[in-house]
Amino acid sequence: MVTGDVKLIGSWASVFVMRARIALNLKSIRYEFLQETYGTKSELLLKSNPVHKKIPVLIHDDKPVCESNIIVQYIDEAWSSYGPSILPSQPYDRAIARFWAAYVDDKWFIALRSILTAGGEEEKKAAIAEVEERTDHLEKAFIECSNGKPFFNGDHIGYLDIALGSFLGWWKVVELDANHILLDETKTPSLFKWAERFCNDPDVKPLMPETAKLAEFARKLFPKPQA
């Protein structure tokens, strides 16, 4: 089966890039990974994503696709006969998955990131409380979507698993930075167990960055003000 020429512009540390890579792995698509250097943007990136100038960019037979969740959906559709379906088969389940994927990006991630950018202890405490509240919503979403199965998507990982699960490396880094558990086994037991399963999935495991390496990178990206 001919998959065409596939390139992915990205970075090892990016959550959004990981989404695309997991999807490509699920479909067993071979691709050339073009690692961007932190602090610079390659000519190819600027040419392929002139609007946002951001990674990831999937280039399939010289045609660029941008925005991680859109890339994942594209991968599912372009290679629909390869591997498992990434999006659920029923329109209502797809709508629910898309709703929660948007929630992860627009609400949950924003709260997580604000822990790293918090100016002082008060701000940090408030950000932590917000993440806990929003993670609680995701626990309920998991119970609703999984319907007793191991993943949001059912028997195997799918769109929403990828959307949230790609954050697990950074989730751990932010926990360490905040010195506060943010994925609590007692408060959100279903999500906690799902996280372990997700990280051990063979299409995910090789892509999950090492916590120490990611933490070091985080310190560069989010420098702490000098005391």
Place this chain on the structure above:
Amino acid sequence: MADEVILLNFWPSIFGMRTTIALEEKGVKYEYREEEDVINNKTRLLLEMNPVHKKIPVLIHNGKPVCESIVQVQYIDEIWPEKNPFLPKDPYQRAQALFWADFIEKKVCVCGRRVWTTKGEELEAANKEFLELLKILQSELGDKPYFGGDKFGFVDIVLIGFFCWFPAYEKFGNYSMESECSKLMAWGKRCMQRDSVANSLPDPERVIGYVLHLKKLFGLE
């Protein structure tokens, strides 16, 4: 068994307009319910059907809620695929449509909100950015009649609600949309020829009245 479709909405909402247009394009019979006082007194049904965001529009299909307007438009397209499909069949073309819908949502809507909630230098910057974003969209439209090409589709549905808000933006931003984005204005008028759009967009004068009311509410006169 007939479908039961209810839409909870608030008339000036650009987001709600997307969903009513989508339903009308598909010829779906639905019950429209106005959230009369969506800021201060949300109905029990709204809170029950959208507990996470507590916002309109909410589409309730056979008792099951679908929230977020772009998700709703995609859902409507998938449930009623035969009539007036919104998205192309080709995966690459679909990805392009979704990209521009996302651009409108993440950039244009967010900037648009800043125009109504800021003043002074911040407002000036917001107005400037708003026009820049519209010009990017105008460039993407090019000489095509619609964003998707010959047919009215997904991106048109996601953007067109702004058309009835443009006179408000003009009035309070002190510029002319026609001079700044004439191709986009022509596109808007073209879309307004469709019943689904004409029936979904309120009178721009009514929108201006609403904006005046909002400015008073937020002390931004």
